[in-house]
Amino acid sequence: xxxxxxxxxxxxxxxxxxxxxxxxxxxxxxxxxxxxxxxxxxxxxxxxxxxxxxxxxxxxxxxxxxxxxxxxxxxxxxxxxxxxxxxxxxxxxxxxxxxxxxxxxxxxxxxxxxxxxxxxxxxxxxxxxxxxxxxxxxxxxxxxxxxxxxxxxxxxxxxxxxxxxxxxxxxxxxxxxxxxxxxxxxxxxxxxxxxxxxxxxxxxxxxxxxxxxxxxxxxxxxxxxxxxxxxxxxxxxxxxxxxxxxxxxxxxxxxxxxxxxxxxxxxxxxxxxxxxxxxxxxxxxxxxxxxxxxxxxxxxxxxxxxxxxxxxxxxxxxxxxxxxxxxxxxxxxxxxxxx
Amino acid sequence: xxxxxxxxxxxxxxxxxxxxxxxxxxxxxxxxxxxxxxxxxxxxxxxxxxxxxxxxxxxxxxxxxxxxxxxxxxxxxxxxxxxxxxxxxxxxxxxxxxxxxxxxxxxxxxxxxxxxxxxxxxxxxxxxxxxxxxxxxxxxxxxxxxxxxxxxxxxxxxxxxxxxxxxxxxxxxxxxxxxxxxxxxxxxxxxxxxxxxxxxxxxxxxxxxxxxxxxxxxxxxxxxxxxxxxxxxxxxxxxxxxxxxxxxxxxxxxxxxxxxxxxxxxxxxxxxxxxxxxxxxxxxxxxxxxxxxxxxxxxxxxxxxxxxxxxxxxxxxxxxxxxxxxxxxxxx
Numbered sequence: 001x002x003x004x005x006x007x008x009x010x011x012x013x014x015x016x017x018x019x020x021x022x023x024x025x026x027x028x029x030x031x032x033x034x035x036x037x038x039x040x041x042x043x044x045x046x047x048x049x050x051x052x053x054x055x056x057x058x059x060x061x062x063x064x065x066x067x068x069x070x071x072x073x074x075x076x077x078x079x080x081x082x083x084x085x086x087x088x089x090x091x092x093x094x095x096x097x098x099x100x101x102x103x104x105x106x107x108x109x110x111x112x113x114x115x116x117x118x119x120x121x122x123x124x125x126x127x128x129x130x131x132x133x134x135x136x137x138x139x140x141x142x143x144x145x146x147x148x149x150x151x152x153x154x155x156x157x158x159x160x161x162x163x164x165x166x167x168x169x170x171x172x173x174x175x176x177x178x179x180x181x182x183x184x185x186x187x188x189x190x191x192x193x194x195x196x197x198x199x200x201x202x203x204x205x206x207x208x209x210x211x212x213x214x215x216x217x218x219x220x221x222x223x224x225x226x227x228x229x230x231x232x233x234x235x236x237x238x239x240x241x242x243x244x245x246x247x248x249x250x251x252x253x254x255x256x257x258x259x260x261x262x263x264x265x266x267x268x269x270x271x272x273x274x275x276x277x278x279x280x281x282x283x284x285x286x287x288x289x290x291x292x293x294x295x296x297x298x299x300x301x302x303x304x305x306x307x308x309x310x311x312x313x314x315x316x317x318x319x320x321x322x323x324x325x326x327x328x329x330x331x332x333x334x335x336x337x338x339x
Numbered sequence: 340x341x342x343x344x345x346x347x348x349x350x351x352x353x354x355x356x357x358x359x360x361x362x363x364x365x366x367x368x369x370x371x372x373x374x375x376x377x378x379x380x381x382x383x384x385x386x387x388x389x390x391x392x393x394x395x396x397x398x399x400x401x402x403x404x405x406x407x408x409x410x411x412x413x414x415x416x417x418x419x420x421x422x423x424x425x426x427x428x429x430x431x432x433x434x435x436x437x438x439x440x441x442x443x444x445x446x447x448x449x450x451x452x453x454x455x456x457x458x459x460x461x462x463x464x465x466x467x468x469x470x471x472x473x474x475x476x477x478x479x480x481x482x483x484x485x486x487x488x489x490x491x492x493x494x495x496x497x498x499x500x501x502x503x504x505x506x507x508x509x510x511x512x513x514x515x516x517x518x519x520x521x522x523x524x525x526x527x528x529x530x531x532x533x534x535x536x537x538x539x540x541x542x543x544x545x546x547x548x549x550x551x552x553x554x555x556x557x558x559x560x561x562x563x564x565x566x567x568x569x570x571x572x573x574x575x576x577x578x579x580x581x582x583x584x585x586x587x588x589x590x591x592x593x594x595x596x597x598x599x600x601x602x603x604x605x606x607x608x609x610x611x612x613x614x615x616x617x618x619x620x621x622x623x624x625x626x627x628x629x630x631x632x633x634x635x636x637x638x639x640x641x642x643x644x645x646x647x648x649x650x651x652x653x654x655x656x657x658x659x660x661x662x663x664x665x666x667x668x669x670x671x
Contacts, residue, residue, distance in 0.1 A: 017510040025519060025540075030526030134400065137659060141651035143602055145609045146625055146644030153632045153640070277515055281606050296610060299521035307522055314515040 007323045011316065018315045022308060023065050032302050033057055036081065068308065078305025082298045087309040090294065096184035097168060098283070098290035102275035104210035109217035110268055116218075117225025117264075118257055124230060132222060139219025148212040148285035155208060163204045166287045170201055209286040213279050217271040224267045229260040262332045266325050273321025277314040391664045401660025407653035414465055415472035422465040431466055431619050433458040442628075442636045452638035454628060458617070460638060464646045466619035471650055474531065475600040478538045483593050485539075486546025487586070493547065494554025494585075495577050505551065511544035517603070524612040531620075534613045538603065542596075546589050553585030560584075587665040595658035598651030605647050621647045 026032075036051045052058050056067050071078060075088070083090035120132040155162040163170055168186055181192035187206075190199035232238060233256055241255045242248075283292035291310065298306035330336045395401045414421065424430035436457030445452040451460040493504035520537040527533030557563070558581060566580050605622030607613040614620035616627055621643040628639025 013506065014509060014513055017506065018514055021510055022514065022519060026522055026526075029523045130399075133659075137400075137655045138648070138652060141598060141602075141648055141655050143605050143609075143622070143625070143644055143647045143651075145606060145622075146640065146647065149625065149629050149632060149640050150644070153637060157633055157635075280517055280521075281609065284610060295515070295518050296521060299518050300525045300610075300612065302522060302526055307518060310518060311515055314518075315513040318513040 004323070004327070007319075007326075011319050014319055015312060015315055018311060019069070019308060020065060022311045023068065023304075024061065026302070026304055026307060027061055027064065030302055031057070032304055072312075077309040080298065080303055080306035080309070082301050082303045082306055083294060087305040090306065091291070091309050091313060093184065094289065094291045094294045096186070097288060098279075098292060099276065100185060100187055100206060101210055101213060101279070101283075101288065101290060102272060104206055105213035105217065105275060106268065106272045108210060108214035109221055109271070112214075113218045113221025114225050114257075114261070114264065117222045118229055118252070118260070120222070121226045121229030121233065121260075122252060129226075132226070136219040136222040136226075139215050139222070142215060144212060144216065144279070145281040145285050147215060148209070148282055151208050151212060152285070162208050163201065165205075165208060165285075167289060168202055168205050169198065170205075171198055209282050209288055212285070213275065213282045217268075217275070220267055220271060221264060224264045225260060228263045229256060232256045232260045235259075262329065265332060266329055269325035269328065270321055273317050276317050276321075394664045395660050398660050398663065400656050401663075404653050404656025404658075404660060407649060408657055411468055411472065411650060411653060414468040416469075418465045418469050422459070422462040424466075431470060431614075432617055433463045433466075433619050442631055442639055444636075445638055451642045452636075454624070454639055460624065460642050463619040463624050464621070464642060467621045467624070467643070467646060468650070470531070470614065470618075470620050471601045471604065471647075474535060474604055475597045477535060478542055478600045479593050479596050481539050482542035482596070483546055483589060486543035487550050487582075487589060489543065490547040490550030491554055491577055491582060491585075494551040495558060495573070495581060501551075504547065508544045508547045511541055512548070514541070516541040517606075520603070521607065521610065521612055524607060529612060529615055531614050534604065534607055538600065542600070545592065545596075549588050549592055550585055553588060554581055557581050557584045588662075591658050591662045591665060594661055595655050598654035598658075601647065601650050621650075 032055075033048060033051055036055065056064050059067075068078070077087040077091075079085075080087040080090045083094075085093070116132050116135075120129040123129055152162070152165045156165055169176065175198065176186075179189045179193045179195060179198070181189040183189055186202045187199065190196075190202055238251060238256055241251045246255075277291065279290075280292040280296045282288070283290045284296060287293070295306070295310045297303075298310065395405075419430070425434045428434065433454070439453065439457040440455060442455060443449055443453045443457075449457075449459050449461065451464065453459055454463075489504050489508070493501040493508075520534070520541065523537035523540070524533045527536070563576060563580055566576050571579070604613055604620075605625070608618075608620050608622030609626045611626070614623045616623055624643035625640050625647075628636065628643070631639050
């Protein structure tokens with residue numbers, strides 16, 4: 001328990017560091033005055049002065065940071081002009097769409113990655129193994145936006161199997177608002193409201209972006225699974241299991257794969273944490289209304305409040321994902337001690 | 340690949356049999372002079388390199404990677420040889436032919452098809468290789484130098500210095516770098532220069548962590564104590580003894596990062612933050628062509644994307660091969 005507390009306390013310096021660094025870089029990179037104006041071309045000097053006064057832009061950098069930090073400590077992350085909402089509210093509103101995408105992509109990646117990785121290690125140096133290695137390399141080499149466009153071309157434009165790749169559903173926003181449950185997690189909301197058509201429609205919209213997103217993670221999981229499986233297959237206890245006369249299938253499933261899964265869990269956890277931060281490119285290609293798309297437009301428009309809120313959230317997720325992975329690892333492998 | 344490194348025999352690693360006695364004077368002079376000393380230091384490394392190359396040549400995937408990289412280097416070094424630029428224009432802007440405004444399918448005039456206003460995709464891919472190669476080399480080389488120095492110092496010095504450098508590294512690693520790069524690139528104005536600066540600013544942190552981990556274990560070896568006992572200074576120990584024994588994973592990572600940098604560049608250009616529209620940059624070409632896919636002009640997106648894939652794959656194949664070769668534990 002003290003270990004977890006200590007790790008959580010370490011979050012504070014990281015968050016302070018991350019926020020100071022991001023804030024400084026944003027301010028050094030460009031003056032945000034004009035981005036606060038409705039019509040930057042026709043702004044009067046008076047309007048500009050008002051904006052500079054309102055956002056403390058004439059103060060020294062550390063004073064500006066102080067104002068920001070003061071707001072955050074009072075729960076005010078500032079106004080996101082790209083979302084036209086308070087930044088914290090925009091964050092919670094965009095999160096469910098990204099979360100659903102990340103979960104589905106991780107499920108795809110885990111199922112395929114573990115299966116292919118195991119098979120490839122069991123038949124090491126076979127054709128299956130060689131081709132799975134190449135597939136894994138292609139998976140990390142493929143430009144994700146291109147993959148998305150190609151999938152849309154084949155499955156929407158040519159075959160017509162996929163629904164139009166714009167957003168989360170073909171229903172209207174009114175239909176969505178009339179769902180009985182309004183958590184924002186659409187899969188859950190539609191299921192809870194027993195609106196099967198909406199549910200299936202949403203699921204259909206999810207599949208292509210999730211596959212696109214899963215590609216890279218699958219490749220990473222295949223590689224990790226293969227190498228840890230190879231290591232485990234050389235272990236003494238696998239020899240023992242074999243010499244006891246256990247069928248190979250049981251040796252692989254019960255003795256080898258279970259242990260090989262331990263290091264793979266780490267990779268899965270970290271990649272899921274990464275996906276939660278939003279997939280800028282995938283969400284842009286599929287017009288997916290999640291964190292990735294929002295943060296991208298925030299970055300392009302120098303929406304300081306949004307970028308800061310998003311950066312803090314991602315840093316927290318990164319640190320927490322590392323912590324959870326370490327705890328799970330120690331639980332799965334009792335030889336590892338935390339401390 | 341059955342031989343292990345400690346079983347290396349001279350004939351396998353290609354060392355010449357030593358002559359008995361009869362060394363002539365020049366050779367003796369060379370040995371005792373500075374040239375000779377360098378020669379003695381280099382010889383085992385050449386031996387090692389030969390052995391590594393021998394191992395790599397046995398893996399089909401690394402050979403494929405090396406061949407692809409050589410092809411890409413040739414393209415990037417001599418693009419004018421494969422696609423003539425119009426004289427007096429920026430060669431990185433794809434030349435246009437306004438007599439053919441509608442995108443054309445691959446054919447005799449346009450080997451890989453054309454974009455709007457007769458911009459040849461073949462031309463864009465050839466000149467795009469130069470942009471990608473130059474960009475990746477600059478980002479990776481600067482990143483490796485910065486990251487390695489910091490990691491080396493942190494790992495070797497330890498204590499407060501280590502703590503400061505590593506906390507800073509942690510901060511950089513936990514920042515959503517793509518968003519920060521986008522913001523910086525957006526603020527500095529659209530263009531390759533801004534993107535490059537922004538990328539370099541965040542790229543070093545991975546190498547720092549990698550090399551520090553290596554240094555921590557390497558510095559515990561007794562040959563480091565021996566070097567210190569024989570009077571070597573900190574700098575000499577760091578650069579002569581620790582660095583050469585810790586950089587293998589960085590070499591692997593840097594090779595693969597050549598591809599990753601190009602992926603990021605293409606992604607940023609696709610989002611409208613890298614090269615401007617109409618440039619011979621692969622991400623921009625995908626972005627310029629993406630809305631034509633719906634009307635069936637698949638070549639506008641397909642070929643530039645394949646170019647990115649091939650570039651990144653080449654360096655990943657090579658990095659994968661290098662990993663097997665450079666890590667003695669992985670040598671099978």
